[in-house]
Amino acid sequence: KIFHVITLFPEMFDAITRYGITRRAAEEGRFELHTLNPREFVSNKHRSVDDRPYGGGPGMLMMAEPLAHAIVKAKQSQAQAGALKSRVIHLSPQGRQLTYSVVKEFLEQDESLILLASRYEGVDERLICQYVDEEISIGDYVLSGGELAAMVLIDSMVRHLPGVLGDAGSAQQDSFVDGMLDCPHYTRPEVFEGENVPEVLLSGHHAEIKKWRLKQVLGRTWQRRPDLLAQRQLTEQEARLLAEYQQEQAS
């Protein structure tokens, strides 16, 4: 998996290349992250990457030309690295909202990604029309630029690459991959500020523990994210466990 990110702030991406699971995945070569700065692609007469909007209005826009050159360079690099397909994604408030199914779609398409993280008020529409395949938003709130969104997208994809998560991690991944919330977790000490760990977890009864955790997953998803539950077919056992949880909540 090769990512090229076009950004005015390449150092921001240290946040995923220098820490934790994504750092190790990069070091182990499970993915590559290359940054390109549009400032390196301005033709010296302009010397600028941004300019005022036609038609007036507040703020500045990113000019098409430096971005176009950066995208062409990224495509060349990916082709040289052996990538068969490159897809250009612009992180933008106007984009399709990122969800697990979008992450899965990108992973399954097995292509290298060129991520455009813009700043200012946005990008000249002609660049988007002629060079961008898809726009992606990470939610309905306003950020200062596309870099954090690009890191969210990369992080959420890298975790699913083979060998990145240990067995524990992949098990954890499974619970969310089901499209449901996680169960509560406990570790030492057995009593914390007067509160105990649920007995079943200390019982060593693996079947009971598995059942208890599934019941918590179903109950908490029902309580906090009924929209996720609605999207999911429950098995006979799951429906029974959820009903038990609901009765316990009612009593």
Ligand SMILES: O=C(NCc1ccc(CNCc2ncc[nH]2)cc1)c1csc2nc[nH]c(=O)c12
């Ligand atoms: O580049 C991003 N944001 C920078 C940014 C923020 C605000 C504006 C100006 N919008 C004016 C407006 N909006 C509605 C009507 N008029 C432009 C660009 C970004 C990338 S992905 C993402 N996902 C969630 N949120 C985000 O901000 C982002």
